[in-house]
Amino acid sequence: MLANILPTAPLRSWFLPCAAFLLAGLLAACESDPTPIVDDVRSSGAALQLAPTNLPGGMRSGGTSAQASSDYRLGPNDRARVIVFGQPGLTGEFVLDGDGVLAFPLIGSVPANGMTPRELQQSIAGKLDPQYLRDPNVTVEVLTRRPFYVLGEVQKPGNYPYVTGITALHAVAMAGGYTYRARTTQYYIKRLNSDGKMVRIVAGPETIVRPGDTLEVRERYF
Numbered sequence: 681m682l683a684n685i686l687p688t689a690p691l692r693s694w695f696l697p698c699a700a701f702l703l704a705g706l707l708a709a710c711e712s713d714p715t716p717i718v719d720d721v722r723s724s725g726a727a728l729q730l731a732p733t734n735l736p737g738g739m740r741s742g743g744t745s746a747q748a749s750s751d752y753r754l755g756p757n758d759r760a761r762v763i764v765f766g767q768p769g770l771t772g773e774f775v776l777d778g779d780g781v782l783a784f785p786l787i788g789s790v791p792a793n794g795m796t797p798r799e800l801q802q803s804i805a806g807k808l809d810p811q812y813l814r815d816p817n818v819t820v821e822v823l824t825r826r827p828f829y830v831l832g833e834v835q836k837p838g839n840y841p842y843v844t845g846i847t848a849l850h851a852v853a854m855a856g857g858y859t860y861r862a863r864t865t866q867y868y869i870k871r872l873n874s875d876g877k878m879v880r881i882v883a884g885p886e887t888i889v890r891p892g893d894t895l896e897v898r899e900r901y902f
Contacts, residue, residue: 765817825891833862
């Protein structure tokens with residue numbers, strides 16, 4: 681009876697957009713990830729070789745690439761070359777273990793997780809001086825950085841070797857491309873901040889991915 685009074689076409693044209701709007705709001709409210717969202721702070725992709733801790737004769741390094749790369753934070757599975765000037769037995773390549781610890785001759789374990797290469801230089805030099813060496817000259821160079829991860833709506837989720845300057849779009853391509861459900865214009869990147877806390881960054885296709893990042897490609901609502 682009521683169907684004979686109210687035309688169905690206007691009802692459908694009103695109901696469907698409202699239902700879609702309500703469903704989108706409900707799905708957005710269901711995002712339960714408590715990780716805080718912060719603004720992206722881009723870092724330089726410059727070479728990660730820094731000036732020695734102690735140059736002879738009062739010399740100073742003026743290289744801008746060293747200054748630009750000083751904010752890189754070491755983490756598990758990074759490979760680094762440590763050079764102690766005049767000490768071939770203490771010079772070599774080292775891999776940080778799963779906890780970000782570097783095992784170094786004479787001084788033992790050095791907790792390097794979250795340190796910049798310059799901070800690691802200073803830590804090693806401080807442990808060597810004065811018990812083993814007097815005023816040691818230490819240089820740290822990052823050789824291989826830890827992989828990044830791609831999760832969510834991609835064909836091949838997993839971890840991938842880091843490539844300098846890689847963007848989120850290139851990372852998706854390495855992971856086999858999008859699934860048909862993927863949201864292709866906006867993602868989240870999870871990373872540890874300088875305080876060691878996990879944060880999320882709203883990213884686009886051109887956002888630079890850093891070593892150890894997790895790129896999350898989300899599912900679109902419709």
